Amino acid sequence: MSRDAAKARGEVFAPWLDENAEPLIRFDRVTKKFGDFVAIDDLSIDIYEREFFALLGPSGCGKTTLMRMLAGFETPTTGKIMLAGKNIGPIPANKRPVNMMFQSYALFPHLTVADNIAFGLKRSDMPKDQIAARVDEMLGLVQLKKFGGRKPHQISGGQRQRVALARALAKSPKLLLLDEPLAALDRKLREETQFELMDIQEKLGTTFVIVTHDQEEAMTVASRVAVMDHGQLIQVATPEAIYETPNSRYVADFIGDINLIEGAVKSVARDIAEISWAESMEPLRATAPEGLTKGANCCFAIRPEKVSISAERPEKAANALPGKVIDIGYLGNMSTYHVELANGQMVKAQVPNQNRLSRHAFTWEDAVWVSFTATAGLVLTA
Amino acid sequence: MGNTRRLFLILVPYSWLLLLFLVPFAIVLKISLSDSALAIPPYTPTLDLSAGWAGIKALFADFDFENYAWLAEDNLYWKAYLSSLWIAALSTLLALMVGFPIAYGMARAPEEWRPTLMMLVILPFWTSFLIRVYSWIGILGQNGYLNQLLEWLGLIDEPLIILNTPIAVYIGIVYTYLPFMVLPIYATLEKLDADLLEAAEDLGCSRFQAFWLVTFPLSRPGVIAGCFLVFIPVVGEFVIPSLLGGSKTLMIGKVLWDEFFANRDWPVASAVAVLLLLILIIPIVLFQRQQQRQQEAEQ
Ligand SMILES: Nc1ncnc2c1ncn2[C@@H]1O[C@H](COP(=O)(O)OP(=O)(O)O)[C@@H](O)[C@H]1O
Numbered sequence: 010m011s012r013d014a015a016k017a018r019g020e021v022f023a024p025w026l027d028e029n030a031e032p033l034i035r036f037d038r039v040t041k042k043f044g045d046f047v048a049i050d051d052l053s054i055d056i057y058e059r060e061f062f063a064l065l066g067p068s069g070c071g072k073t074t075l076m077r078m079l080a081g082f083e084t085p086t087t088g089k090i091m092l093a094g095k096n097i098g099p100i101p102a103n104k105r106p107v108n109m110m111f112q113s114y115a116l117f118p119h120l121t122v123a124d125n126i127a128f129g130l131k132r133s134d135m136p137k138d139q140i141a142a143r144v145d146e147m148l149g150l151v152q153l154k155k156f157g158g159r160k161p162h163q164i165s166g167g168q169r170q171r172v173a174l175a176r177a178l179a180k181s182p183k184l185l186l187l188d189e190p191l192a193a194l195d196r197k198l199r200e201e202t203q204f205e206l207m208d209i210q211e212k213l214g215t216t217f218v219i220v221t222h223d224q225e226e227a228m229t230v231a232s233r234v235a236v237m238d239h240g241q242l243i244q245v246a247t248p249e250a251i252y253e254t255p256n257s258r259y260v261a262d263f264i265g266d267i268n269l270i271e272g273a274v275k276s277v278a279r280d281i282a283e284i285s286w287a288e289s290m291e292p293l294r295a296t297a298p299e300g301l302t303k304g305a306n307c308c309f310a311i312r313p314e315k316v317s318i319s320a321e322r323p324e325k326a327a328n329a330l331p332g333k334v335i336d337i338g339y340l341g342n343m344s345t346y347h348v349e350l351a352n353g354q355m356v357k358a359q360v361p362n363q364n365r366l367s368r369h370a371f372t373w374e375d376a377v378w379v380s381f382t383a384t385a386g387l388v389l390t391a
Numbered sequence: 392m393g394n395t396r397r398l399f400l401i402l403v404p405y406s407w408l409l410l411l412f413l414v415p416f417a418i419v420l421k422i423s424l425s426d427s428a429l430a431i432p433p434y435t436p437t438l439d440l441s442a443g444w445a446g447i448k449a450l451f452a453d454f455d456f457e458n459y460a461w462l463a464e465d466n467l468y469w470k471a472y473l474s475s476l477w478i479a480a481l482s483t484l485l486a487l488m489v490g491f492p493i494a495y496g497m498a499r500a501p502e503e504w505r506p507t508l509m510m511l512v513i514l515p516f517w518t519s520f521l522i523r524v525y526s527w528i529g530i531l532g533q534n535g536y537l538n539q540l541l542e543w544l545g546l547i548d549e550p551l552i553i554l555n556t557p558i559a560v561y562i563g564i565v566y567t568y569l570p571f572m573v574l575p576i577y578a579t580l581e582k583l584d585a586d587l588l589e590a591a592e593d594l595g596c597s598r599f600q601a602f603w604l605v606t607f608p609l610s611r612p613g614v615i616a617g618c619f620l621v622f623i624p625v626v627g628e629f630v631i632p633s634l635l636g637g638s639k640t641l642m643i644g645k646v647l648w649d650e651f652f653a654n655r656d657w658p659v660a661s662a663v664a665v666l667l668l669l670i671l672i673i674p675i676v677l678f679q680r681q682q683q684r685q686q687e688a689e690q
Pocket residue numbers: 043046048066067068069070071072073074075
């Protein structure tokens with residue numbers, strides 16, 4: 010069952026919600042130390058078959074280490090890694106049904122494109138005539154049929170990337186690991202390739218685990234995203250959930266653009282929390298998460314596109330704050346207004362540009378009101 | 392302006408080549424076409440520049456290929472050439488077998504050790520080549536350190552006879568020329584991307600297969616360079632066979648030395664040298680082409 014087929018029947022692909030689903034990969038309290046340095050810190054995670062799972066985090070947070078443990082190039086200091094219910098700890102890299110696409114592509118420079126793709130197949134027990142057919146099939150999959158006879162240095166960067174992908178997929182691994190697969194490509198090619206990757210993943214149904222430090226890339230391709238920091242998982246959720254309901258300041262700040270306002274809970278009444286955040290300013294009203302207690306320190310978070318901007322105070326808005334336009338960023342499809350509130354707090358508001366050539370409604374130094382509903386923002390305590 | 396600069400840049404290496412290679416070669420070639428004589432210098436004719444053009448014409452009229460014919464007649468010479476080529480080929484192979492693991496170990500050693508290991512390989516160059524070869528006499532002789540050690544270990548009762556045999560020559564050559572084998576191989580192995588080996592393992596290779604299918608083919612340029620750098624000079628080697636090989640080891644370099652200094656037959660010695668150069672030109676040209684191809688591949 011492909012994700013498309015599931016979608017067509019109105020089912021949502023979400024095995025992580027199914028209590029009976031067996032994970033393909035299970036990290037069970039895995040810690041990895043390099044000397045005294047803890048690269049992966051007591052990490053547990055389940056990844057399911059057919060998932061396109063993204064590991065997202067800043068450089069040095071342990072993404073590559075996690076992936077290298079799956080491939081078999083590093084062993085956990087403590088904890089277990091299970092693949093399809095089997096502990097893969099004792100299985101060496103060359104015996105695992107896992108293939109990796111390297112960040113550097115690691116194509117063999119002395120072999121042709123076709124021989125690179127055939128390399129893994131020749132180590133398997135596949136008969137010779139089938140190898141040629143399989144190589145041809147893989148060349149077709151990545152649209153490189155004409156380039157089989159070239160050497161890696163005779164093709165472009167984007168083509169090398171596709172050869173690396175084809176080589177890693179040729180043995181039909183249960184799990185494909187992609188370490189920053191698109192980092193070396195320019196922006197436009199990267200975006201095209203993201204969609205190609207998704208197509209190929211859906212077509213083959215292979216489980217993909219992708220490492221990236223580019224949040225847009227993770228959001229675009231992944232069925233679930235794991236946000237990492239210092240060897241720990243901060244949040245694991247679908248891209249929508251990560252964006253709309255981040256569980257912490259760290260995740261909120263890491264994914265997309267967001268306004269963060271520090272404050273304290275003044276009161277909680279019927280799901281609505283009032284947050285005091287500055288003297289002489291009205292408290293902010295927002296939906297209270299479960300378990301929010303009065304007096305707790307918290308952070309109010311709101312995405313710029315959920316903030317409205319107007320000349321007069323809107324009548325029914327749950328939150329309305331006066332301020333002054335400091336800066337305007339024109340992004341083509343949108344404009345971002347940087348508004349300074351009375352106490353100096355900056356708030357970003359993003360407004361779509363609906364009419365071509367229409368002048369900006371507001372200009373520098375204009376007095377404006379920023380407003381948002383009670384459900385637009387989030388109260389974060391972590 | 393740019394043209395004069397370019398001309399200058401081209402001229403420097405060519406003048407170098409002209410002065411230090413072609414002029415001496417022309418002199419040797421000239422002597423090889425002359426006849427031996429009891430005189431100073433010990434050959435005729437000599438160039439008489441005071442006679443002008445007529446002198447040069449007289450010089451050319453006296454040239455002949457007698458000495459080359461002599462080389463063909465006496466089978467000492469072609470045996471010596473063949474034996475030199477054979478010894479050079481075998482010692483190149485031995486140097487490769489010893490040098491490759493050394494280079495491999497150096498390239499796989501932790502990065503902070505590598506400069507030290509490199510120093511150790513180059514260190515012998517700091518003492519005189521002659522002294523190092525002499526010291527092998529002390530090691531390999533009947534009462535040498537090697538025999539003393541083996542007797543002390545109880546491995547032998549009678550001292551082994553190594554000195555003045557071909558084995559001593561091979562030991563000396565491999566020892567002396569090892570750095571020329573190790574350094575180019577090390578250079579290619581050190582550049583090798585470690586990801587390639589992991590990729591090979593990831594695709595199902597054992598460590599040994601990864602070495603054989605990836606490391607070795609990618610180190611080929613270094614192996615070829617190392618082999619040429621050992622083979623070419625070893626063919627003309629005469630110090631090592633003279634000091635360690637005794638009278639039984641026949642090498643063309645030694646024959647040449649004897650012709651020059653024992654027989655004082657400069658013309659025959661020169662003919663031997665010219666022929667040796669012609670024989671070596673083939674591998675040298677091959678080496679040049681290989682270097683060029685490698686450079687092109689890297690671009
Ligand atoms: N072999 C190693 N020895 C020592 N430290 C390492 C090793 N591999 C990774 N590290 C350290 O572990 C941390 C995580 O590295 P890595 O997993 O490569 O991060 P990421 O891929 O997220 O950028 C880094 O601080 C890195 O310096």
